[in-house]
Amino acid sequence: MAILTTPRSAVQLASKGRPLKEHLFRIALMASLAIALLFLAMLLIYVVEEGWPRLNSVLWENQPSIRRPATAGIQSGIFGTLWIIGLTAVMALPTGILAAIYLEEYADKTKWYNRLIELNISNLAAVPSIVYGILGLGIIARWMQFGFTVMTGAVTISLLVLPIVIISAREAIRAVPPSIREGSLALGATQWQTIYRQVLPASIPGIATGSILALSRAIGEAAPFLMLGAATLVRFNPEGVWSSFSVLPLQIYSFISRPQEEFAILAAAAIVILLAILLLMNSVAIWLRNRYQKRW
Incomplete structure (x- = not known):
């Protein structure tokens, strides 16, 4: 006993x-x-x-100015940010999702090069953003001769967020139960049909959440653009991928460095706009996760 x-x-x-x-x-x-x-x-x-x-319509309707702070706006920074984030999403999201599918569904974990790829992706996710700015300046802007354009900024930011997209997409794909794959393969579906029709639809909420959070980080980055030589005060909106540009973080930095009190107020208003965009994107990510998340 x-x-x-x-x-x-x-x-x-x-x-x-x-x-x-x-x-x-x-x-x-x-x-x-x-x-x-x-x-x-x-x-x-x-x-x-x-x-x-x-905080009125003048803020997003007018272009920035260092001579008339009372009527200066941030329109070029808003459009430049939208250009950068849009191109970043086009380049980074498909590449990151396809890389995650390969690493989770096709890659042989016993091969040394696959283990090396996984190790490098984990390391790149922790690299400071200023290092990506140096990479963009030396290789993309000068060696590839893209210049200080929207394309240079978008490629650099895509490299910055790509490891985060890959990691989040892999976690979402890994969360799908193996029984879903086994049932699909048992019914005669090929591996790609199983991934396309079963695994990806089930992992979309996690992939979308991680992708939006990665783009949210990209919006607030200023260090890479400083290294790329992006202008702080651009008085025109970008007209294409090879146009000069500015982004909201750089315009805020330019305003706050001015000694006049009007520029401090203008910088605070621009910060509100930037925080509103970030909170909106994070809220969408949370809503997508809660709305479409499945309990296995």
Whole structure:
């Protein structure tokens, strides 16, 4: 009897001590979340209060100016950001998703080159953005002679977010149960038909969420564009992929570096616009995850 009751008593003692630890852990998690939300709320309140006088249609209808801060706008920065993000999505998302499909569904894990690819992707995801700016300056802008254009910025940012897209897409594909694949193959479908008709539709919510979050990171990057020589004050909208451009982070940097108080207010208003775009994209990612996520 002693042999039977000793393990049971140990389990009972462990179960008695577990709720207290779980309760403390939940309190720590909720406190961390509350602190993060508090700082976010403080930031939003501060920039909205500072930029409220300039939050009107003039802000996105006019071009930037260093002579008339009262009527200056950020239209070129908004259009430049949209150009960069649009081209980045076109180049990075298909490439990243196809790479994830290969690594998860086709790659032989025993081959050394596949392991090397996975290792390099993990390492590239942690490389600072300024390094990608140096890469874009030396290879894309000068060696490939793309110049300081929209295409140079889009290719550089695509390389920046590509590892993140690959990792998030792989996690979404890996989350699909193996029984889905086995059932499809058992019914006579080919491997590509299984991937195209079963695996990809089931993993779309995770892929879309990771892709939107990766593009959200790209919107707020300023260091790569500084290395690429993007102009801080461009008074025209980009007319194509080979046109000069500016982005919102660079325009905010230019405004905040001016000594006049009007430029500080203008920079705060531009920050509100940038934060609104980021929060909108993150909200869409959360909605997609909650709306289409499947519980296996």
